Amino acid sequence: MRFDQHTVVLLVRPADAPELPQDALDRLQDAHLAHQAGLVDAGHVIAAGPLLGQDDEQLRGIAVLGVDPTMARELYANDPAVRAGRLAVQVMSWMVPEGNVRFESVPVPRSMLEAASGD
Structure with a gap:
């Protein structure tokens, strides 16, 4: 049997995520979404979205990428929410x-x- 291999990124809220004022959180979320959209535009991310209703509230989102795991780590190291420590x-x-x-x-x-x- 043949298999397809995808790279999956789980976005997780660290236990020690910094607390920020709501306006800063809103700006950071917009920056995160813009970064994610840029990865889609570049053809790296093939599916992504938030997780809702999960048992583990630390799990925030998932992305499926068409790149190897090393490249995925590099791409997400540049995510503003990851750099700010709000996501890992x-x-x-x-x-x-x-x-x-x-x-x-x-x-x-x-x-x-x-x-x-x-829309």
Whole structure:
């Protein structure tokens, strides 16, 4: 059997994440979304989004990338939320039977305002 290999990044809220005022958190979230959209535009991220209703509240989001784990770590080291210590990354390879999972190219939000607009 043949397998496809994807790199998965889990975005995790560290226990020691710095507390910030709401306006700073909002700016940081917009910067994070813009960074993520840039990775999509560059063809590195093929799917990404927040996690909701999970058992572990520290898990904040997931991304599937078409690059190797080393490159994924480098790309996310530049994420503003990671640099600020509000998010940390866990990187792994995910093997699925060839053709089992397909991703389509769709637009991603570049800000919270764009995400909330529903367009």
